[in-house]
Amino acid sequence: VGELQVPERVPPLLTDLYQFTMAYAYWRAGRHDEHAVFDLFFRDNPFGGGFSLFAGVHDCLLFLRSFRFADEDVEFLRSVMPPDTDPAFFQFLRCLDCSGVTLHSVPEGTVVFARVPLMEVAGPLAVVQLLETSLLCLVNYASLVCTNAARFRLAAGPKRKLLEMGLRRAQGPDGGLTASRYTHIGGFDLTSNVQAGFLFGIPVAGTMAHSYVTSFTSLEEVWPQTLSAVNGEHNPVDIISLTKGWLSRVCDLLGAEPGKIHEGELAAFLSYAIAYPQNFLPVIDSYSVGCSGILNFCAVALVLCELGYRPVGVRLDSGDLCKQSLDVHRVFRLCSEQFSIPAFDSLIIVGTNNISEESLAEVNIGVGTHLVTCTKQPSLGCVYKLVEVRGRPRMKVSEDPEKSTVPGRKAVYRLIDPEGHPFLDVVCLAVESPPEAGLPLSCYPLGCNHTALSVTPARVTCLRQEPLCSTAETRAKVQRSLQTLHPRHKRLQKPDSYTVSLSVQAVLNARVQTNLVLH
Amino acid sequence: VGELQVPERVPPLLTDLYQFTMAYAYWRAGRHDEHAVFDLFFRDNPFGGGFSLFAGVHDCLLFLRSFRFADEDVEFLRSVMPPDTDPAFFQFLRCLDCSGVTLHSVPEGTVVFARVPLMEVAGPLAVVQLLETSLLCLVNYASLVCTNAARFRLAAGPKRKLLEMGLRRAQGPDGGLTASRYTHIGGFDLTSNVQAGFLFGIPVAGTMAHSYVTSFTSLEEVWPQTLSAVNGEHNPVDIISLTKGWLSRVCDLLGAEPGKIHEGELAAFLSYAIAYPQNFLPVIDSYSVGCSGILNFCAVALVLCELGYRPVGVRLDSGDLCKQSLDVHRVFRLCSEQFSIPAFDSLIIVGTNNISEESLAEVNIGVGTHLVTCTKQPSLGCVYKLVEVRGRPRMKVSEDPEKSTVPGRKAVYRLIDPEGHPFLDVVCLAVESPPEAGLPLSCYPLGCNHTALSVTPARVTCLRQEPLCSTAETRAKVQRSLQTLHPRHKRLQKPDSYTVSLSVQAVLNARVQTNLVLH
Structure with missing residues (x-):
């Protein structure tokens, strides 16, 4: 896999300071090794479109593999954290790595939809918390610009040659490299x-x-x-x-x-x-x-x-x-x-x-500027939310209902209709048995959690699999998956919404949690 | 100067392929060592504003200093250029550096206006052509996000603390670093x-x-x-x-x-x-x-x-x-x-x-997303235009008059009024004597080249000087220069246009060139 030879680009300090202040508070309270699970997802498809492509997974793997603080990193942290921070915390940081972390991810270049958990990061609470910003930084722009490229490809049709030439308008040298890489995967x-x-x-x-x-x-x-x-x-x-x-x-x-x-x-x-x-x-x-x-x-x-x-x-x-x-x-x-x-x-x-x-x-x-800067929507809002600690589901119940999270460990299945078009994603609890082809399934479309839907898939695929394959394979897969997507979801303007739903169990679990949270 | 210790980030291959195909055509025609001059400028202030901040100059200097092709770079170029490319060209590339290149630049963090030549890059034709994309990549986003930060600072007033927190929404890891760096210079x-x-x-x-x-x-x-x-x-x-x-x-x-x-x-x-x-x-x-x-x-x-x-x-x-x-x-x-x-x-x-x-x-x-992605306008259109070859002025006369360039080597002066506010930039030919304080000066505002204006500056500054100073000095200078700028140019919405003009000599020279170009 070509990408894995690329020199490591993401130092472990390339994150927000609050990850360290939280890690310290966890460590101080003796909670740093509690097993925790975070979900990564976004809330809206970009550009007013009906789908997205998920990208940046390879970079996330590279980042996790190389995640380790050097002495100079730790010394710098010591200089910016409050002077009364316990020195033993810095010794703890010096020994951290991601050997206790597991990543389940939708593979690079998969067609995905809003609100589906795309990555699940599990491991010691302090470590998986520290990874947040870097992982978001690696998938947000990669997915955005890959999706943008796929939209240009849809608009241009399959035959015309598309050239990306946005380097001079990108966010600096590495922004330009990221753009070139993921627009190619997206179809340029x-x-x-x-x-x-x-x-x-x-x-x-x-x-x-x-x-x-x-x-x-x-x-x-x-x-x-x-x-x-x-x-x-x-x-x-x-x-x-x-x-x-x-x-x-x-x-x-x-x-x-x-x-x-x-x-x-x-x-x-x-x-x-x-x-x-x-x-x-x-x-x-x-x-x-x-x-x-x-x-x-x-x-x-x-x-x-x-x-x-x-x-x-x-x-x-x-x-x-x-x-x-x-x-x-x-x-x-x-x-x-x-x-x-x-x-x-x-x-x-x-x-x-x-x-x-x-x-x-x-x-x-x-195509240059509009492609690399994603003028229509220059950022994708992927977020990273805590869904479980010590085996107990966690959730955020926000004043803004759209910002509430689905608690617990989950699996995601894509249901395929008899014509081969995916028609519904269902987010289940990890402990549930997967939906089966030919059997009716009851689920709740997201956004209208009170009306159950009964669907019978002709085929079922599990969305989160082993994510590694080469750029060329990924690029080909992007076009294949876009081909299976029904044209009504691919329309560049005002597409029909693809249904993302929760399993009955997931909804029940969320209701129990909401009640617990709100007493 | 802190920045100069940062590891070199811009490999010489981080440019558009056409720079190499052009360099080869120059080399093939024996023109590669002809002395050439390029101007770097942008055509509109971003965000509908009345000013911009110029940034990225330090990175450009670092890039020029380290510009040199390694064997592996040249071998890669050999693999992508047409097979009948003369092998001696690759030997020529292997020996290139920027020792023959001079850079005149508006200093980092200067308040600047549209259509003023901000950088002049002079040297052997093939070399200065090769530099184009990398220089544009280094100044475009840096200037854009620095200007955006300055606008947030103007909106917030001088006292409130402003925190940049856009890493997760930036164009990858290095996009995020560039954003943090130049928003700080811009006033965060x-x-x-x-x-x-x-x-x-x-x-x-x-x-x-x-x-x-x-x-x-x-x-x-x-x-x-x-x-x-x-x-x-x-x-x-x-x-x-x-x-x-x-x-x-x-x-x-x-x-x-x-x-x-x-x-x-x-x-x-x-x-x-x-x-x-x-x-x-x-x-x-x-x-x-x-x-x-x-x-x-x-x-x-x-x-x-x-x-x-x-x-x-x-x-x-x-x-x-x-x-x-x-x-x-x-x-x-x-x-x-x-x-x-x-x-x-x-x-x-x-x-x-x-x-x-x-x-x-x-x-x-x-502030996160809106700051680093510059949602209102996600790119600055800096361009790099040839203005002289072998001592002879060059210009592009476009179908789109806004895209025509001002030929010849130039100097830029900023005229200050008795209250200390800059009120007019004048672009002169480099050979002209500079405007003098207290003496009336005739010039042509850009965009209306047929109506001369007579102005008398209380003070005159030369805009392109030695560009090196520390981040802290630059950051302070940004706020000082913004303070001298008249409020009518600083309004975030619908500001009064600041006048950028050409000297009489520069206009005459451009007319001669236009006639030559159009016969």
């Missing part, structure tokens, strides 16, 4: 982030920026000025004069004014084509797409075709991408017909200007 | 992030979560059950019976029903108070603030006062913080008067539920 094909390719094996892509184009002023800067045909049969040809010839024919075809064509742009395209004759995909809007960029592109691409190369396409990075891409397609078709160059029919158009989910349907690929 | 006092305290010396704070409270069920779990007075004069007292006495008096005073009080919550508060008698600040809404939390708090706090300790206050984490904090204040006042305990007048209330800029005016401190 490529990233511009070279380090992400290096660390995670994600295919990388990229061609040129405007600065490359504007750095050229004249054809004299093109060097070498020759290019050999792809089969190498003939001597290198004078590419400048060849290009001038094609440019003039393109201008005639399109009725363009040669005087408005920018020579520096042509020089930039030519230099790039000489360096990458098989990977020609320039950005064509540094000056004017219609008056210069598209003409220069066609001239150079036609030269490449004449020499047996296959130009790839163009990138558009400003203005109305939808309208421009139609114009550009029209030019490609004209050239293809007029010059009998069928390669021009398969040229691609890449749009990269401020692409959002809504605009994606109109252009081709390349 | 404290962070919950222990690693940020460890690495950057930011004061850390935190007390307890709901899970701590809900982990207790009865007073039997309190241990030890005694506490000594702060002066140690008397024997440890039986804190349980002392608390029960105070709780009964508090219930009488407030007309509360003792039957509704949650014993587990009282046990949790007592255990915490025994561990931290000088730092008692519990979260009081795990069950019900009015029926349980506030009563338990008052009882334990009164015990602490009786023993000579000084309780700190309470934390509210759900519901209507504004209304609840008024109710809680009323209870504190009643206790203070009734029991003659003046310490109750200075108890603080900390609000931590989903605090945004707008809600901040009503409660006390503690």
Whole structure:
């Protein structure tokens, strides 16, 4: 599993101070080794959608494996905790690790729904408390950006190539790496982030920026000025004069004014084509797409075709991408017909200007800011709630009913209908026997705990299994699970809610607890 | 300077692939060593505000200092670039560093405005091109979150304590560290992030979560059950019976029903108070603030006062913080008067539920999600544009006029009015002599390049200076610069625009370039 070779990134101090103040209070009261269980879940699917993808599990495992305080960590804690803190507590910290902790988790990349317990972390009270912030930090953004990527993939359909290029707008270097990694798992094909390719094996892509184009002023800067045909049969040809010839024919075809064509742009395209004759995909809007960029592109691409190369396409990075891409397609078709160059029919158009989910349907690929920052909802509210201590269920009964928790250790089952679509998740007590295929099951949908529902699954899967598999397997699994999800839950706007329910036992248990809590 | 000891975080592969494909095309054309200059700037102040803070400069310096490709980096690049790439290019990469690069930057934490060139990066064309994405990644989020923090500080006023606690909602571990670091520079006092305290010396704070409270069920779990007075004069007292006495008096005073009080919550508060008698600040809404939390708090706090300790206050984490904090204040006042305990007048209330800029005016401190994710605008669009090559000005003339750049090397001056308020930034050509105090200056406000403005500064400062100073100095400077800024530019909603202008020379130069570009 590739990820497990990534250097450990999460120091045990990367957590909130209150985890330590609580750990000390537990330790002081002699409660630190009491067996405790926390549930991790979120309360709403992001982006107004009907589903989420759970991600970050691998990072959580790595974190747990390496969790141990160094001397310098403990010394720092000593310096920030109150001076009357018992020194023996710091000795206790120095010896902690996660050997007594068990993690049950929904596997990386699983389609999940709000309010389902996704992870159960069990172990000594002080230790599992200390893990809270780090685990939340590792799953919250990973799940959010993975879900965002899956929504872009749904909007784009299965065939178009999607490139993530958000590094410069991410929350710093590591935010950018996390984005590249989990958007790939969520359904993106490529990233511009070279380090992400290096660390995670994600295919990388990229061609040129405007600065490359504007750095050229004249054809004299093109060097070498020759290019050999792809089969190498003939001597290198004078590419400048060849290009001038094609440019003039393109201008005639399109009725363009040669005087408005920018020579520096042509020089930039030519230099790039000489360096990458098989990977020609320039950005064509540094000056004017219609008056210069598209003409220069066609001239150079036609030269490449004449020499047996296959130009790839163009990138558009400003203005109305939808309208421009139609114009550009029209030019490609004209050239293809007029010059009998069928390669021009398969040229691609890449749009990269401020692409959002809504605009994606109109252009081709390349998403930055809206993808990595998750503009529509920049955070996922995963929480970590205590559900059991010393074998006794615990719950929080909040003034805000939505914030109340489901007490006790639980198992989660996904019920599948005869067509293979999952239709209901049921949260049972861990001690209950699992629902069985073909047998009716009574349960209470969350949010309306007083009306029982009877359902008969065609098949039942247990949601929390061994979470380890490779990035490639996870990425494939994401698409497979999204395919089984019924389209009504996948609609990007106003989807039908997927039902998450509690078993009868879980509801009874929660009622008993609520009464205990409220007396 | 503390930051310079932080381990290098930005590997040179953490950039977009197109930087390498462009570098290769430059190298192939023999242009890689041409002297080039890039400007870094953004086009709009974030959050609809009238100003921004520029941050991330230290990280950029660290990045430049350590910029060098290892063998494994170069081997990875070889594996992703086209197979016909000249092998000598990889040898060239292996020897690159930033020794030929100069950075002129607005100092860390400076108040800045849209469209002012904030950094000028000059050096060999291929090298300065390679730096683009990493520099943008380092300044974009740092500046955004620093600006966001400054806005929270403006909304809260200078006196209230502001705690950043967004780690769990940040873009992964390093996103969280960056947030803690730059919100502190922007005006926050404290962070919950222990690693940020460890690495950057930011004061850390935190007390307890709901899970701590809900982990207790009865007073039997309190241990030890005694506490000594702060002066140690008397024997440890039986804190349980002392608390029960105070709780009964508090219930009488407030007309509360003792039957509704949650014993587990009282046990949790007592255990915490025994561990931290000088730092008692519990979260009081795990069950019900009015029926349980506030009563338990008052009882334990009164015990602490009786023993000579000084309780700190309470934390509210759900519901209507504004209304609840008024109710809680009323209870504190009643206790203070009734029991003659003046310490109750200075108890603080900390609000931590989903605090945004707008809600901040009503409660006390503690901001997470909205701060670190910059919900109102989750990215800053800093860009990096080529402005000169081989001593010749370059510009991009876009279809979108807002995307056109100002060509040539420039200096930026800030003009100060007689009251000490900065009132206008002027971008001049680097070769021009600077504006002088008391002398009228003609310039063109950006966005209306055809109407000249004549202004006479009382004082002139040069905006781009040596950028190194410590975090503490930077943090203080932020508040000083914000103080000099006129209130009309500091309004959080609909501020008056600050004028950014071009010198006459810069405009003439841009016109010449535009004509050259457009023929």
